Amino acid sequence: MRAGVEVESLGIRFLFDAQRRPVTPGVASIRRRCTSSWGLQGVDLSIGPGEAVALVGPNGAGKTTLLRALAGVYEPDDGCVTVTGRVGSLLAVGAGLMPLLTGRENCLLQGVLAGLSRVQSRAALDEVKRRSELGDAFERLVSSYSQGMRARLGFAAIELSRPEILLLDEVHQAFDIDFRKRVEERAAAIVAGGGILVAAGHDHSALGRMCARAVRLEERQVRADGPFADVLEAYTGDREGWLRPGVAAAGSSPRV
Secondary structure: OOOEEEEEEEEEEEEEOOOOOEEOOOOHHHHHOOEEEEEEEEEEEEEOOOEEEEEEOOOOOOHHHHHHHHHOOOOOOEEEEEEEOOEEEEOOOOOOOOOOOEHHHHHHHHHHHOOOOHHHHHHHHHHHHHHHOOHHHHHOEHHHOOHHHHHHHHHHHHHHHOOOEEEEOHHHHHOOHHHHHHHHHHHHHHHHOOOEEEEEOOOHHHHHHHOOEEEEEEOOEEEEEEEHHHHHHHHHHHHHHHHOOOOOOOOOOOOO
């Protein structure tokens, strides 16, 4: 199976109550009492086998929302998302981990949720423990873990499903230098094997090491899509212009 991502006219809308608290979509009578805002609108994106794509843009641009739509966490309100291949995602530190289970028990649970049998999950545990580099902490409750340790366990658990599409939010920045290098090497191996990497964040050096292509999101829409260096140059150039007195970057056209 060839990995692939196709996003067509994607729109994601969020609902809020009168106190601007997020509301889970429900029946029409509830929706009528809510206000709404778009998290993404009119997004088109195509990613083929062997591509590594960075999502860049300011806070609130829609980077995390797009990753969650690709992971199946959000369902489209407009358009459609088609993802072909096994997906592994690390979108929030500790997401999906049960604090009152040990690292080992969490990995068993993640394996079952990924569709593996208990026998297959148990057979992979020693390798997951080695990859996480948690040592004896692998047998401790996750509630005792630091942020970095939770991120390590989360990434190692992803390996149980042998993902063909890897989604990384900026939480990978919680890793120390040595483990971040291993994550980047693993991401490169997935891409080299015909898989796909989509990574978002503000550490442009890390994104540049992993990705040859970048998609710039701003105001919940795609503003540019092309070679990483070109897209980043246009994005940072616009940001610098906005910071300089007398220079208005708003409305300036991308150079890619």
